[in-house]
Amino acid sequence: MKIKSFVSLALVVISFLSCKPKVKLPEPPIAQKFPKELSIHGDTRIDNYYWLNQREDSSVIDYLKAENAYTNAVMKHTETFQTKLFDEMVARIKKTDESVPYKTNGYYYYNRTEGDAEYPLYCRKKGNLKAEEQIMLNVPEMAKAYSFYNIGGYSVSENNEILAYSEDTLSRRKYTIKFKSLVDDKVYPDEIANTTGGITWANDNKTVFYTVKHPETLLPYKVFKHILGTSVKDDELVYEEKDNTFYTFCYKTKSRKYIIIGLSSTLSSEYRYINANKPNSKFKIFQAREKDLEYSIDHYQDHFYIRTNYKAKNFRLMKTPVNKTEKENWIEMIPNxxxxxxxxxxxxxxxxxxxxxxxxxxxxxxxxxxxxxxxxxxxxxxxxxxxxxxxxxxxxxxxxxxxxxxxxxxxxxxxxxxxxxxxxxxxxxVLGDFNKDNYEAKRLWATAADGTKVPISLVYRKDMYKKGKNPLWISGYGSYGSSSDVYFSSVRLSLLDRGFVVATAHVRGGQEMGRYWYEDGKLLKKKNTFTDFNACVEYLDNQNFVDRTKVFAWGGSAGGLLMGAIVNMRPDLYKGVIAAVPFVDIVTTMLDETIPLTTGEFDEWGNPKNKEYYDYMLSYSPYDNVKAQNYPAMLVTTGLHDSQVQYWEPAKWVAKLRDMKTDKNPLLLKTNMDFGHGGASGRFERLHEVSLEYAFVLDLVGINR
Known part of the structure; x- marks a missing residue:
């Protein structure tokens, strides 16, 4: 069905940009409502914007383009400032640079960048670092024909003569594996599409193992064996995962003696192995999967080494003889x-x-x-x-x-x-006048509503800090047990040098404080993630660390869900929020097992086909809990080709927010029509996205230079 009624408004907004704006900005796009009933467990939700999930519908594309045009119009007065921000970020980066080489199998491997090139050269030298350089992959040249280009991985055969590498040219993380000779640069005709990008060589220098993705859900679920020089159509299927809550992958042990197939869900693991010298042998199960049993393995001499949560919530290290791999034979080395x-x-x-x-x-x-x-x-x-x-x-x-x-x-x-x-x-x-002594970092502890101490890491420029006067940029994630570890960012200096305090809230749902920290922020305890974040902001407010009227929050992906939840719960705490590729329509997505990655996430969020989880997820789902209230200024970003969080989630969320919110604060949606979940692929190009985010926030506090 074509949604024609929106097209005229889209064209009006787009055509506005072809004229010089005089005084008044255009009205924001208003998405048409086409109510769709979604019923389960005796409960019916009305989704007025469900139609936006029709990626091939020209009216959907028109709507996204109209939102982009509106964002460009609202932000037009910051264009010069965005360029200034971009230029200063780029100016801090050493353009011609080289990674630290590492040695393996007789060669030193490294990558380097030249001048203004967006992509690196992948190189190696034989024997020592004074040897002649061999450029294995000239990525700047390879990327010329594409608006997006990413090398997923590369692997060299045991005899050092053949390079296997994978590339993504659409930003859907569906990689095509290719091969080239490192002896004469000959490109092999073998091409393997729709893979995860990983390549594992057997020790015979002709056999590789790879994992393919399900065409609809994008779950990695099959492992194939390919013999170089043969038709990909004849590749042997060596393993297929039937449980759609598991992810499948393949690798070689550090010893180079075993090829491993790994199978992993949120709460369970299983590994299978063969001798890398015998690629035609049958994979053996290391330890059969069990609910709540997680483990990972590597090999050395006569033993496999195992990191596991077997009778160990915070994991322990064990080992077992190579011929006795079941857990009954595991010997403890480092206890829980x-x-x-x-x-x-x-x-x-x-x-x-x-x-x-x-x-x-x-x-x-x-x-x-x-x-x-x-x-x-x-x-x-x-x-x-x-x-x-x-x-x-x-x-x-x-x-x-x-x-x-x-x-x-x-x-x-x-x-x-x-x-x-x-x-x-x-x-x-860091080029320019950067001096680390100009900045100070602190670690603080906020108290959550249940008394839990939540760590906060923050940094500011010493000569610009005045207690209670500085604006705050605070970010968080808190999902999948992924810890928000701190790091240095030369890009971040553009905020610090303009007086911002920049902080990270290490909320529950990550794994900063151990396994229980993760378990206390998932499933039926997920709301702890959101209340922890708000508690961190309140702590910094109450302790007068920052100006409480100038608080800005940033989160991406599951961190975007965090942003959606905190603004529904406590919009009064924030001056502005940036939600990047946000996962905000959690109930509808988790009910649709055809959407990429859904089934692998049941142990993280819960399966809403179970009423207990449905009710709980519905109680915090950002999209379902938008209400008639004031919201902070918001910038929401997404990518049309996002395979992790589909573009329609943020698009629907913005449409509903615009319909229901009672304030006049800016609400902007920026859809990158060429990219996916990770944004732009070039090392400088992606800074345009950061420049937009920074300009949005800085403009709201009156900083424009």
């Missing part, structure tokens, strides 16, 4: 601790390295295999992030890790685990 979350691990010949999280901060723990002696790295800052980086070689006493903080640019560091000496290999270079 109530106050420490075991995040990951890395195995070396002489050392075991463990990533942990305590009191909301990442730690790196090092154990000598022979002596059993242990120590932790000391990072020396109040709030920071540190992580185990790329360490593909077993036979090394050198640990490579990453470090950053709100005031310290991201660094790659080599740490000698034997001598305990640190070598900073590279620290992000």
């Amino acid at each position: 601790r109530d106050d420490v979350f075991l995040s990951n691990f890395e195995i070396f010949k002489n050392y075991l390295v463990v990533g942990e999280r305590k009191n909301g901060l990442n730690q790196i723990r090092i154990r000598n295999w022979k002596t059993g002696e242990e120590h932790y790295l000391d990072f020396g800052e109040e709030t920071y992030d540190a992580w185990i980086s790329t360490n593909p070689e077993f036979d090394s006493d050198m640990l490579r890790y990453g470090y950053t903080s709100l005031t310290t640019p991201t660094s790659k560091i080599d740490y000698n685990m034997n001598t305990k000496e640190k070598t900073i290999l590279k620290q992000q270079e």
Whole structure:
């Protein structure tokens, strides 16, 4: 059905921009209402904007274009300022730059950027860093024909002669795998479409394993085996996942001895393995899936090593002989601790390295295999992030890790685990007059309604800070157990140098404080995420850290759901809100199992086909809880090709907000017609989106230069 009644309004708004605006801005687009009844559990919801999910309907595209035109018109007076913001962000970035090389299988691998190029060159050198450079992928050249281009991953055969890589040219995260010779640059005719982008080589230099996505739900569900030089149509299906709540993936162990098929849902895991030297063998189950049993595996010498929550809420580290992989044979190495979350691990010949999280901060723990002696790295800052980086070689006493903080640019560091000496290999270079001593970071604790202490990390410029006078930009996420770790951002300086305090609320639903922090912010406890965020804002208000009349919040994806919930609950706390690709129509989406990724999320949000979960989700769903009240100024962004959160969720939300809100604050919807969930693919191009967001907020506090 064509929705024709909207077209004339769309054309009026679009044509407005072809004329010079005199004084008055155009009226905002008003989406037509076509009531649709959605009934379940004896409850009927009326969705007036359900028609916006018809991506191929020209009237839907007209509406989105009209909203874009309206946003452009409202923000037109900031265009010069947006350009200034963009230029200063770009000016801080070292244009010609190079990553820190890492060595694997006799070669050093790295990527580098040149001048104004939006994309990197992927390179390698044989034997040592003084050897001749070989450019494996010239991405700036490869991307020329596309408005969006992204390399999903690449993998080199064991004999170092063939490169397999994957590319996405639509921004739907559906990758096509291609092959080229690293001996003569010959491009193979083999092309494998609709994959996750990951490629795993067997040790015979001709066999690869890859995962494909379901054509409708986009769930990765099948693993195929391809032999180079044969027809993709003849590829053998080696595994198909029948349970649509599980995601499927494939990788090779660090030892290069095993190929692993991984199967993961929110609360359960299963792994299957074969010898990488025998790609035609049948995959064996490592440990059969069980409800609430999560584990991950790697291999070293005669054992598999297992990070698991088996009888361990905060996870523990175990090992098992390679021929006895069931959990009854697992031997504990590092026990569960109530106050420490075991995040990951890395195995070396002489050392075991463990990533942990305590009191909301990442730690790196090092154990000598022979002596059993242990120590932790000391990072020396109040709030920071540190992580185990790329360490593909077993036979090394050198640990490579990453470090950053709100005031310290991201660094790659080599740490000698034997001598305990640190070598900073590279620290992000910030061009211009940046001096980290001009900024101060703090870690504070707000108290939630139930008495829980919620950490806040914040940073400000010392010479511009006046207690109770500065505007606040605060962000949060709080879903999927994904922790909002702090990091340095040269882009963020554009706010800090204009007097903003920038904060992160580490709300429940993440995993900052351990597994219970995640469990207390999901399913039937999801509202803790929202009330925690509001509590953090109230704390900063009440303690007079910031100007309570100039509070701005930002969240993306599930963090966009957070934004939608907080403005329904406490719109009075915020001057403005930016919701990027927001997941706001949670009930309708989670009831539709044809929408990409829905079924894999039941353990996160609940399945609304169960009335208890339906009622609870409905009680906080941002779209369903829009009401006649004043809302803060809002900028909502989305991508037409978004495969994670479909564009119609934010589009419907904005339409309903515009119909019901009682204020005259700006409400803007910006749809990127070329991109998806991650936005623009170029390293500079994406800064145009940030410039719009910053200009929107800065304009609301009267800063325009």
